[in-house]
Amino acid sequence: MAIKLNKDESLFRNELIFTADAKAVNIDNTLVNLFMLLKHNGIRPKQRARAGSNSFIDLETLKRVFSKLEEEGSIKGFNDNPDAAELWMRSNLVNMVYRGNLDKEKISSLRPIHLESxxxxxxxxxxxxxxxxxxxxxxxxNPTVREDLKSFLMEGWDQTTSKINSGNHLDVDSLGLLHIIKNVKPGFLESSSSLNQIQPLLLEQAELFCDDVRRLLVYKRLIPRNVLIDYLKTITSFHLSIYIQKLIHTLPKMVEKGNDTVRADWNIVVDATDDFESKIARISAEDADTLSNNVYDYIKATFQINAALRRLKLDKTNSDNLRRAMELLKEKPQDFEIYFETQWDNLYSTLDEEDKDLISDMVKYEDTYFDRYIELILKARGNYQFRYHMQLFDNLSQKNNERGFLAQGRGRKHPRRYVLGTRLLETLVQILVLESDGSNFQTRTLSIEELIQNIRDRYGIIINGLAEDRFKDADLNTHLAFKENVEAFKLKLRQIGFYNDLSDAYILQRIRPRYELNVQ
Structure with a gap:
């Protein structure tokens, strides 16, 4: 069925709701482009086109750069150790697409380990x-956190002179990257398309992300730079995933209420056992299935908001416009239906007679022309958006990855379920062992129960759900599932070196910080 939507009708992305397109996202690419936005204060400049053989950057190009640097005396030993140098560049310095496929692999960018990458x-x-x-x-x-992050990422580089700072203590990977770019002209044209200062729709979630970044930056003199950047990558992907999940959960309610003040009362059960057949896996899979079932309502709510913005002739550059669109959907004026009757007629008239019968049957229970119009758009674009939103969700959640909190097996018997990757858990523990006195942070020990509760309160992630309202009438199997989950959680903490219960004394069984940070 060919439904001829115009460009505005088929466009789903709305920066006022969520700026990203529903596509297969690579978090490294996200960071590379984020560094560009940080450097240019929210402006995404256009890359200047390069002509001829200089149009594409590959390993041979980088080898020539390093050879020239050695001739100049900036580095030593590159030409004497070509195999080791290439291995270092491949593994530590560049991101690649189709990595390992010698026929197809290409460099995408330098690794996001410095702001200039x-x-x-x-x-x-x-x-x-x-x-x-x-x-x-x-x-x-939190603009202060944003500037602190920018300063950390810029370390070792003098922006005024475009030279490497002498006496810096950067790791070899960052120094190698800076040596590459020090003679490279920026190659970017200023763009008028700046990132509008839109307020995040879920402001509380955005503030939590800023607080996590702030806490990680506390470790910048204690943790190796590449490890800290890996933590930042993990927590960024984690928060993007939580953000879109909370949006899926709350946006339809916002449209129904007619305002954006609906609080995201969202939580999920994670399976810490790493076992598809465990009792807790079933509960976790049910939560993941609930998300899938809510995606359609989220897509519908977004198309409704987009239609309301078109009706009001408002653009997507001001958060106040989103509030006005929601108010319009709640309190529809008298001429509201007239406008959408025209839109419906325009689309309906382009259909074949057979398709008209199918569409008429599909919308026969819709009371208004607006609802019929939205259903027609969903018929044309709904399945596409659903498929790619699930892909976006998988990528941001780092599915089947130690950085992530989502897993899925190959067969239908092993559907999506929430898990807790060890590298993600390590990052969360590093954040949660910090406490603030208002101006400074210091590390502290935590009991298992305190850590489980902190993860629940801060992120909505449930490890032991027996105190949750939705499990107050739980059966024996559910009790056993959560008991098993807590034991598996302890085992994960042992694996990453944060928990050691050598003593039978309960008071000594604590989560201990890996890096001590105490206020003097």
Whole structure:
């Protein structure tokens, strides 16, 4: 069935709701583009086109750069150790698409380990589908944190002279990256398309992300730089995933209520056992299935808001416009139906007679022309958006990855379920062992129960749900499932070195910080 939507009708992305397109997202590409936005204060400059053989950056190009640097005396030993140097570049310095496939692999960018890494990239292979814009907006909830992050990422580079700072203590990977870019002209044209200062729709979630970044930056003199950046990558992907999940949960309610003040009362059960057949896996899979079932309502709510914005002739550059659109959907004026009757007639008239019968049957229970119009758009674009939103959700949740909190087996018997990857857990523990006295942070020990409760209160992630209202009438199997989950959680903490219960004394069984940080 060919439903001829115009460009505005088929467009789903709404920066006022979520800036990203529903596509397969690579978090490294998100960071590379985020660094560009941080450097240019929210502006996404256009990359200047390069002609001829200089149009694409590959390993041979980088080898020539390092050879020239050795001739100049900036580095030593590159030409004497070509195999080791290439291995280092491949593993530590560059991101690649189709890595390992010698026929297809290409460099996408330098690894996002320094703010200037975006300057050497192949733009076609570094698309982030505007996820970096969302992260930048979330960081805008606390401009101080955003500037602190920018300063940390810029360390070792003098922006005024475009030279490497002498006496810096950067790791070899960051130094290698800076040596590459020090003689590279920025190669970017200023763009008028700046990232509008839109307030994140879920401001509380954005503030939580900023607080997590702030806490991680406390470790910048204690943790190796590449490890800390890996933590930042993990927590960024984690928060983007939580953000879109909370949006899916709350946006339909916002449209129904007619305002954006609906609080995201969202929580999920995670399976810490790493066993598809465990009792807790079933409960966790049910929560993941609930998300899938809510995606359609989220897509519908977004198309409704987009239609209301078109009716009001408002653009997507001001958060107040979103509030006005929601108010319009709640309190529809008299001429509201007239406008959408015209829109419905325009679309309906383009259909074949057979398709008209099918559509008429599909919308026969819809009372208004607006509802019929939205259903027609959903018929044309709903399945596409659903498919790619699930892909976006998988990518942001780092599915089947130690950085993530989502897993899925190959067969239908092993559907999506929430899990807790060890690298994600390590990052969360590093954040939660910090406590603030208002101006400074210091590390502290935590009991298992305190850590489980802190993760629940801060992120909505349930490990032991027996105290939750939705499990107050739980049966024996549910009790056993959560008991098993807590034991598996302890085992994960042992694996990453945060928990050791050598003593039978309960008071000594504590989560101990890996890096001590005490206020003098």
């Amino acid at each position: 975006y300057r050497v990239r192949n733009a076609a292979n570094t698309r982030d589908y505007n996820t970096a814009d969302q992260v930048y907006l979330m960081l805008g909830a």
